[in-house]
Amino acid sequence: MFQFFKLNDPFRIIGVVFFLLLWTILYLVFADLPLTQLQMSWMLLGERLGDGLLFYRDLVDDTGPLSAGFFFLIDWIFGGSSLAYQIIGRILIFIQVIYWNSALIRYRVFDENTFIPAIVLLSLFHISFDMLSLSPALLGSTFVIFALSQLFSQTILQKESSEATLLIGIYGGLATGFHPIYIVFLPFLIIVGVTISGFSFRQLILSLIGYFTPLLLIVVYYFWSNGLEDFLRIWPLSFSSETYQFHTFATLGILFAFPLVLGFLGYFFGVLSKGASINQQKQRQILFFWAIFAGLAIFISRHHAALEMMVFLPLISYLITAFFLGVKKKLPLQIGFLGLVILLPLGSWWFWAENRSLQSQYFLKESANPQWPGKSVLVLDSDLSLYQDHSMKGPFLNYYLSQELLEKERTFARKVQLFRMINKQMPEVVYDPHGDFGQLLSQFKELERKYKMEKTNVFILK
Template sequence: MWYKFSEIVGQALISGKTNQTHFSIITLFSFFKLNDPFRLIGIGIYILLLTFVYLIFNPFPTTGPQLMWMLLGERLGEGYYLYQDVIDDIGPLSAGFFTFVDYLFGRNMLAYEVIGRLLISFQILYWNSMLIKFKAFDINTYLPAIIMAALFHFSFDLLSLSPALLGSTFLILALGQLFSQTVLQQDTSESTLLIGIYAGLATGFHPNYILFLPYMIFTGIAISGFSFRQLMLSLVGYFLPLLLISVFYFWNGGLEEAVQIWPLTFLSEKYVYQSLLDWFILGIFPISLAGLGYFMATVLRAATINQQKQRQLVIIWLLFSVAQFFLIKKQASFQLVILIPGLTYLITQFFLNIKKEMLAKIAFYLLVVGLPAVSILYWQDKITDSDYFVDKDNESYTEDIMILGDDLAPYQNARLGGPFLNYRLSKIYLAQDRDLREKARLFQMLQKQMPSTILDPNGDFEKLLKQFPALEHQYSKTSLGVFTVKE
């Protein structure tokens, strides 16, 4: 398959445009524009090179959410259960996945990076294949794959394993099945069931994605023309994974706690790790390209009925993706993963429809090379004054501890020793009015785990001691905001 690449090189040499900068722009843009699966090797090399830069030359410290996921995986691996024994806002399926990762790799940050890149590689391959299979563009091209790979490098944490990335993997599978509904004469029974199953699994991994249930219903009826039978089939598929999760908790005696705590995840105070301004500064260029792509696709050219439906699916997808940011409780750029398929589709429209070839090549180069380079420098500059990253711990705790606060640094060398992992969710949980039965359940939760040391900078545990005199006899206050278990 190298002959096509040789033709591009030959044409550039014959035209006399042999200067190095212009030559590299031509080869990059033209190489990925052709319809040849061999281009996927180039995308793999692109991801590997940037991975080398990220991990060797510009490694980023562990973030607060990443440390929380590692702690959760460790704790659940010891036989405890999410919601029943550990309070966090993560999805149950993600909790199980992090437990499995901890079993295999422990607190190995490299494993999180590798697994994350494997997931984004799958998303890239799948989304590009869906766009080709269902004729989303007039020509078959691998431009979407390289564009999508570049967009994933908008931020370092988009590349690492996260609940948002796990859930979005299933949402993009659901979107692919919705695209199949735009093809006339297509048998849709299996597809409609899969749409629901994939969307339900995504919600199980990342609860914020529950917002895509109305997306599935609306687009299924308004765009794909679901019959009542198809709608019911997709809804059954959606609730099947959630039902199985409920059965799991019921079987392990924790369904009541799960039903009580899961709704609270949407009410807790938000962790604002990154500002919207940071996102806007880095995102203005790809968003501008997407806007131009939408304008060109809708105004300057005609489209088939199927392509019009696909464009409507993508636009509504982006609207719902933006809406889900009103639900997120950890405002960090790994949540932006849900926007990437839609932006990829629109930016590809820009590159395929722009008439000025040199302008297209420059824009392509800025996106594929400029965006990752600028993002690395930008986020590296934010490390020192950001609460997103875990600082080095001044005091080295090696035993099981529990922190009732936002500073997770003491966990770096210690293990989670109590039920309250997500402090802001735990605050809401502890502030609830309780009858005698619920107080007994809370006491049993604390008594079951008994951390050796409790860091209580805000006085939450001290209030608990007043409610439970038995606990007051088990812990002693050794310094301001520090309680240790009595021997």
């Protein structure tokens, strides 16, 4: 199997497609893993935007604005289909895999032209099941892959390329628009562009213009939609709100253990032990710099989940490919390759199936009979399981970010905005286990007259 992908033959794409289809069918038919809290929030976001609401002004969440728009399109075309998220996610993964492999060949990152990077990167996406589904992290990482590939082009071209320089910035800006943690791409671009790629002042300015262009277009959209103030007020809070601790470092360590071992071996036996051209040294430095900024992205992320770790996949795939191409003994090659493409997906599948109870905060609880049949509900809690049986109504989707908004001292104008936000979407039932809504009602007497407490932590619209 290893020799099949080692050849530089376009027909090897068939093998990549077969691998992706095989594991897709196995996961979708037999895995039977429940929806996660994050997946539910993205589906709800798309649904609520389809009702004519404006993100940030009418809905409080920390999803990137471009991802929110994409989820709206998915809901508009497919409705609330979790299968659509699974299929579209795998299409994006296939695009990443083929583009990344083509870039490594085109810019001669390795001495051998091979499809090993493609199958390696595809296998790494199977570290965790949530990496395979559509998510802001996956949407953003697609453009990071595009940007890194364009940075590689700057290490090998002997003339200044304005198009590539502009594209690097545009891809980085789009990645940030899809997933806010990719804001780290801006300092990464400046440092790497100046120190490694040797950007001239003109190239640096051009790349910065490219980076800020998508973000400025987002600002213009919110300005014309009368939501700029809400965007500028809520978007920065997504970096300071409390973190959703879905996965522990122990869980992530178990999932990434085998790929990290192969990457460690690739560093010593494939990178250090082999000479490299000046261009290859620059490309290596770019990836190692990205690893540093990827770590910073994880630090500022408000969701500690396995899917956020895909920011490291380009570097890990590079190191593992270096291992496969640098080690000549057949036995370690076969063991490493079979372990990566077969045992890793199987091991991940087994881990999630056997440890579902340990990840109870990440998975939605099993659906039960609706507590308030036919009524719209607002859940002021991090657990969104109630939305499986009830439609959502109300502005507060991300609980921790909503707390940041609710607990801040408010001017009279902010109080008016908050009242309008709630009064525009009056949920029939408010589930308030932490007492946030009760405190809010005491500040807004008009709202207090519209709701009555049915039982502890539950308010009903009169």
